[in-house]
Amino acid sequence: MLHFVTFVVGFLLSWGFLSSLQDPPSCRCRPWEPCWPDSHQWTSLNASIDGNLVHVQPVGSVCHDPHYDAVACGDVLDLSRNSGWRASNPATLQDWIWETGSGDNESCLLVSSSERPQEIPCHQGRLPLYSAAVKSTAHVQGVVRFAKDHNLRLVIKNTGHDATGRSAAPDSLQIHTYFLKDIHYHDNFLVHGDATGSGPAVTLGAGVVHSEVYKHGIDHKYSVVGGECPTVGIVGGFLQGGGVSSWSGFTRGLAVDNVLEYQVVTANAELVIANEHQNQDLFWALRGGGGGTFGVVTQATVRAFPDDPTVVSTLVLSSTRADTSFWVKAISRLLSILRSCNQQNVHGQLIITRPSVDILNAGLTLHFSNMTNVLHAETLLQPHIASLSEDQISTTLTSKFVANINSELRLDADIHPRGIGTLQTSMMISNELFGSSEGPLTVAQVFGKLPIGPNDLLFTSNLGGCIAANKGLDTAIHPAWRSSAHLVTYVRSVEPSIEAKKLALKEITNKYMPILYSMQPSFKVSYRNLGDPNEKNYQEVFWGEKVYKRLASIKAKLDPDGLFISKLGVGSEDWDTEGMCYQPQNRVSQPLRSLKYFLLVLKDT
Incomplete structure (x- = not known):
């Protein structure tokens, strides 16, 4: 033990190690500061990435003076409803809520x-000042190096679907x-x-969205674990954050369970391969640790599965009844059916909407995987x-046979209501609760306390x-994923105003999450x-203490200067809300903080 302590102390006191423990810059460089790149340096960056640097202007500027243009404004108002257009445009996220700041002088609605x-x-809001529409790994490396050299705040947009x-x-x-956008199918991928070989797999470029891989899967007769929204990038935050699939998670696992290899540009602008044989810590962190945190993923290879036949049955309940007790009872019964089906290896999804002020809809969609007989599926449901x-x-039952599930998924970009924003939140239902005698009723009672508006x-x-x-x-996911029955997601619509945004954010945290967590306060x-x-x-809610500690130690090793900081991401507790200024919570020196992570690493080895 004495030799170990001597080694650690000697190593820490060496000039080389101490030099690596310098504090990150107190703040990233801002446009009004001397450190900000001049026009020649921006021009040089643009040339190095083949002219793909964009000086970002809010798309809403054409609807405001001094750039007002009635025709252009009308066009943008129409285009802005298209999720695919928003994904491809550097000046848009999927939701105006995160394009704006906290005041009218920080927005361009x-x-x-x-x-x-x-x-x-019109104001810039939270939009970046420059965007690099990278077309190669060399482009990514060049931009990372530029941001590091000039101490710039760096963000990563895949399709802009991020909920925060x-x-x-x-x-x-x-x-x-x-x-x-590269897509390459492998009959037997060699990691x-x-x-x-690891069997059938598909390598996807970072910009490939779900609809593109689903269409490719139709042509090549395979499927992957993916989400429902057609314009979400499959390799970005979806995969790196866990990757829940409502239609294949039950039968294939989470998306991170099925990733075989990543290609990543790290904080020092190095292009590396991360898998179970090399850069294992990075590979582990990217399987649930969250996007925009450990590097820029340029491609990932995921398992490919047979595009199995399925019978899809949907039970729909629609009523104008405002009787809460009726709806609690009805939802409880639908959840009981879902629980019974799960026990028979049939998975499904409950969706509750309010298509109009007076009508509430509840639909339970069930997937009978590897079944071809519609009558057989409906016979199983008749007792329910x-x-x-x-x-x-009273319910309406519809069923259909789907020869391949890819063709059943949404392939066209979503068209959203004009101007309406959304905020989302989620929680998990444990097996313990859902499997209990009163589980479905308890869940239904909590659902009954949540307001469901026409766009919720x-x-x-x-x-x-x-x-x-x-x-x-x-x-690197929370261990509770493995002991949970269902994920519940609540989507709250927001009218286009800063005041409505502030109110909705406050209500999500102070009103709706307490309601959801009342379902099982200890979980x-x-x-x-x-x-x-x-x-x-x-840290505890998204990952759990043990997983987060390991993620934090990897983050400290791979990105000691915090080049990749994302909101509520690993290591973000030491930065302000926008990741601009370094503000360690406990105000200890960076050497002590790094020593803590160093000891954590030693403990894990």
């Missing part, structure tokens, strides 16, 4: 002149990975460093339907099944990709 007078000035606005930050330089009828709960949404995603069976996998676990944007205890 995209609304017609009748809703917001054109003479109201991590794809943007004020006065930042953005890496836009949307145009890295770097491995002597044997009969039981509902006895309780005066409440839905479940089936966990359990293969997700639970994969509990032996060493991934507070949420999905980082869809978590409360103001979550104070995010």
Whole structure:
């Protein structure tokens, strides 16, 4: 032990180690400071990435003086509803909420002149000042190096679907990975460093969105574990944050359970391969540790599965009844059906919407994987339907055979209501609760306390099944993923105003999350990709103490200067809200902080 202590002390006192423990810059460089790159340096960066640097202007500027243009404003108002257009544009996120700051002087709301007078000035808000539409790994390396050399705030946008606005930050330089579109199918993928193949797989560039890989899968007869939204980038935050699939998670696991290899540009601008044989710490961290935190992922290789036939059955309940007790009873019964189906290896999803002020809809969609007989599926459901009828709960059942699941998924970009923003939050339902005698009723009672407006949404995603069976996998997700039955996601719509945004953010944290967590107060676990944007205890809620400590130690080793900081991400507790200024919470010196992480690393080895 004495020799060990002597070694540690001697190593720490060496000039080389101490020099690596310098504090990160107190703040990133801002445009008004002498350290900000001059026009020649920006021009040089642009040339080095083949002219793909964009000086970002808010798309709403054409709806405001002095750039007002009635025709252009009308065009942008229409385009802004298209999720695909928003994904491809460096000046847009998927939601205006995260494009704006906290005041009118930090926004450029995209609304017609009748809703917001054109003479109201347009401001940059949270949008980056520059965006690099990278087309190669060399481009990514060049931008990372430029940001590091000039001490710039760096953000990464894939498609901008992030639910807490991590794809943007004020006065930042953005890496836009949307145009890295390579897709390559492998009959038997050989992981770097491995002597044997890993079976069918597909390598996806960072900018490939779900609809693109699903279309490719139709042509090549394979499927992957993916999400439902067609314009979400599969390799970005979706995969790196865990990757929940409502239609295949139960049978295939989480997306991170099925990633074989990453290609990554690290904080020192080095291009590396991360898998189970090399850069293992980085590989582990990227399987659940969150996007925009450990490097810029330029491509990933994930397992490919047969595109199996499926029978899809949907039970729909729609009523104008405002009786809360009726709806609690009805939702409880639908959840009981879902629980029974799960026990028979049939997975599903409950979706609750309010298509109009007077009507509430509840739909339970069930997936009978590897089944071809529609009549057989409906026969299995008949006892449940009969039981509902006895309780005066009227439902409509529709079923169809789907020869390949890819063709059933949404392939066209979503068109959103004009001007409406959304905030999302989530929580998990434990197996213990859902499997209890009163589990479905308890869940339904909590659902009944949540307001569902005409543009709001409440839905479940089936966990359990293969997700639970994969509990032996060493991934960076919260351990509770393996012991949870369902993920609940609540989507709150927001009218286009700063005041409405502030109110909605406050209500998500102070009103709706307490309601959801009242379901099982001792079990507070949420999905980082869809978590409360103001979550104070995010380390525990998103990852759990043990996983977070390991992630923090890896972050300290790979990115000691905090080049990759994302909101509520690993290491972000030492930075301000926008990741601009270094503000360690405990105010200890960086050497002591780094010593703590060094000892954690030694402990793990």
